[in-house]
Amino acid sequence: MAAQSGQGISSKAAAGDLTPAAAGGRGRELGLCNGISPWLSPLAMAVTQDLALPAWFGRVRVLERQHLPHEGAVLLAPTHRARWDALLLPHAAGRRVTGRDCRFMVTKDEMQGLQGWFLHRLGCFPVDQGRPTLASLRYAIDLLALGQQLVVFPEGHIRRADEPMRLQQGLARMALLAASQGVRVPVLPVGIGYDAPSPRPGAVAAVCFGAPLLPEGQGREAARAFTAQLAEAMQSAEQAARAAVGRPLSPP
Numbered sequence: 409m410a411a412q413s414g415q416g417i418s419s420k421a422a423a424g425d426l427t428p429a430a431a432g433g434r435g436r437e438l439g440l441c442n443g444i445s446p447w448l449s450p451l452a453m454a455v456t457q458d459l460a461l462p463a464w465f466g467r468v469r470v471l472e473r474q475h476l477p478h479e480g481a482v483l484l485a486p487t488h489r490a491r492w493d494a495l496l497l498p499h500a501a502g503r504r505v506t507g508r509d510c511r512f513m514v515t516k517d518e519m520q521g522l523q524g525w526f527l528h529r530l531g532c533f534p535v536d537q538g539r540p541t542l543a544s545l546r547y548a549i550d551l552l553a554l555g556q557q558l559v560v561f562p563e564g565h566i567r568r569a570d571e572p573m574r575l576q577q578g579l580a581r582m583a584l585l586a587a588s589q590g591v592r593v594p595v596l597p598v599g600i601g602y603d604a605p606s607p608r609p610g611a612v613a614a615v616c617f618g619a620p621l622l623p624e625g626q627g628r629e630a631a632r633a634f635t636a637q638l639a640e641a642m643q644s645a646e647q648a649a650r651a652a653v654g655r656p657l658s659p660p
Contacts, residue, residue: 448526453503489566601655
């Protein structure tokens with residue numbers, strides 16, 4: 409699942425009133441996704457967690473789980489190395505662990521066709537990478553205001569090569585924007601590691617949670633500074649995950 413960073417949050421959006429409202433939030437949900445299906449969600453969980461992951465991976469390790477909150481709003485900021493990431497995150501932080509679902513912000517392309525039909529009913533919602541709509545931003549902040557956990561991949565795409573971490577600033581801007589509207593949310597860096605660039609059957613994977621970060625300030629400089637801080641924390645979490653699977657990161 410390629411995820412969306414919201415890089416293009418505009419000054420118009422920043423100036424808008426994004427204070428969550430229950431009725432408005434429900435209207436936005438109907439416009440962006442179908443919520444979480446009470447029948448499809450348990451089925452998808454069983455298929456992915458009980459069948460797909462055990463069939464493909466010989467072992468999945470979860471490190472530093474004490475950093476993962478079980479209540480209150482949180483933004484999960486994982487590295488993005490394979491499509492398996494979207495299944496490993498619910499395994500490490502989803503309903504069976506925290507009692508709540510992972511709500512993924514994804515690209516518009518991911519929400520097309522049969523895949524999109526499922527994602528719409530599993531709590532995912534789309535954001536246009538270049539021009540995120542006010543409805544999408546408001547909906548994301550609505551979710552956080554309700555104490556849910558939102559997943560945003562700050563790199564914006566799958567990166568298989570070992571290279572310096574490059575993040576888009578969308579997550580930082582969204583977190584700062586939420587804080588300006590009274591929704592203060594910790595950002596949890598997450599490192600995901602595999603024992604090979606393209607995991608094969610019997611592979612070993614690890615998910616490592618870093619300590620939560622709290623964005624401070626407003627404006628472009630604050631977003632730039634927090635993005636740099638987050639990149640360093642994600643790199644550290646990924647180093648721990650890669651070491652756990654016996655494939656240490658190459659020096660930058």
